[in-house]
Amino acid sequence: MSKSTIALVAHDHKKAELLAWVQQHMPIMQRCHIVATGTTGGMIAQETGLQVTRFKSGPLGGDQQIGALIAEGTLDALFFFWDPLNPAPHDPDVKALLRLCSVWNVPVACNSATADLVVTSPRFLSVDYQIKKPEY
Numbered sequence: 740m741s742k743s744t745i746a747l748v749a750h751d752h753k754k755a756e757l758l759a760w761v762q763q764h765m766p767i768m769q770r771c772h773i774v775a776t777g778t779t780g781g782m783i784a785q786e787t788g789l790q791v792t793r794f795k796s797g798p799l800g801g802d803q804q805i806g807a808l809i810a811e812g813t814l815d816a817l818f819f820f821w822d823p824l825n826p827a828p829h830d831p832d833v834k835a836l837l838r839l840c841s842v843w844n845v846p847v848a849c850n851s852a853t854a855d856l857v858v859t860s861p862r863f864l865s866v867d868y869q870i871k872k873p874e875y
């Protein structure tokens with residue numbers, strides 16, 4: 740069975756929280772193929788040694804690159820610790836990424852409490868975990 744592909748993304752004020760969350764779940768992270776926006780991915784790779792496929796930084800199109808994976812059906816879950824207290828210059832991209840998760844029924848966790856529930860779910864941990872994709 741192939742590894743689940745997950746995306747890790749955090750805005751600047753949330754990066755430390757995402758890193759701590761990743762470090763808490765290392766055995767699960769090691770079983771996943773991880774993709775990430777540029778700065779988030781660089782930080783995670785450097786601090787944890789995990790292999791991370793890095794896209795562009797969010798404001799430069801990274802959110803949209805992850806959105807493309809969703810539209811192509813190759814992303815199994817998104818962990819997006821976005822910042823509710825500071826405006827982002829690329830807010831339309833952020834919204835578009837979250838929207839695509841709803842369009843394609845991709846699990847999306849926007850805080851560590853939800854992220855904990857997703858990665859400890861018996862379904863997520865099963866070897867044949869697959870999203871039920873809507874048909875359009």
Ligand SMILES: O=C(CO)COP(=O)(O)O
Nearest residue numbers: 776777778779796797798
């Ligand atoms: O802005 C982001 C998501 O919207 C994250 O981008 P970086 O990981 O490059 O900081």
